[in-house]
Amino acid sequence: MQSWTEMFGVVETALPILFVVIIGILAVTAARGILRSIGNNRQxxxxxxxxxxxxxxxxxxxxxxxxxxxxxxxxxxxxxxxxxxxxxxxxxxxxxxxxxxxxxxxxxxxxxxxxxxxxxxxxxxxxxxxxxxxxxxxx
The missing domain is CATH 2.40.50.660 (OB fold (Dihydrolipoamide Acetyltransferase, E2P))
Structure with a gap:
């Protein structure tokens, strides 16, 4: 059985990674929308x-x-x-x-x-x- 410190160590590592992944997905989605809009505006x-x-x-x-x-x-x-x-x-x-x-x-x-x-x-x-x-x- 893991101790509390070991479990929180995993959370301390996983939480920032999860946060970065979510921010990355949001950034890619926003960039695609902006690029599509710019592309349409240039036409x-x-x-x-x-x-x-x-x-x-x-x-x-x-x-x-x-x-x-x-x-x-x-x-x-x-x-x-x-x-x-x-x-x-x-x-x-x-x-x-x-x-x-x-x-x-x-x-x-x-x-x-x-x-x-x-x-x-x-x-x-x-x-x-x-x-x-x-x-x-x-x-």
Whole structure:
């Protein structure tokens, strides 16, 4: 059986190491966020014609057993296809997500990976989308 002094010796060694590891993780996370923001700021603001080709959500749930509080957070994503055929996915607000529909056509404005907005010009229905909806809407 270890004596109190031996046990505290281990704690005195382990605690500073744990503290340094936690500070290191926080520093790396903060640096990544700052570098991403700087990278986006260096990019030009672009406005391009695009079509909304997809929408998705990502829901995360948390439960605090001490207070019996449940919490859900939702991230909203919209995928745009630009004239070159490239697809770009951006996080948008819940309001913006609700106003978008697949097939909406308009002007997408963005800077790097930062979404600035989408001005709807109209709605286009591609042949495949029309056929899909027809085959799945008849009950």
């Amino acid at each position: 030009p603001v672009l406005s391009v014609q695009s079509v909304i080709v997809g929408k998705r959500t990502e829901v995360s749930h948390r439960h605090d057993t001490d207070t019996s509080v449940n919490r859900s957070d939702t991230k909203y994503y919209v995928t745009f296809e630009v004239e070159s055929g490239d697809r770009l996915e951006f996080v948008v607000s819940g309001t913006e997500y609700g106003q978008c529909a697949e097939g909406d056509e308009g002007k997408l404005t963005f800077q790097g990976r930062r979404y600035h907005g989408f001005e709807r010009a109209g709605r286009t229905y591609r042949t495949e989308l029309q056929e899909y909806r027809k085959s799945h809407s008849s009950g």
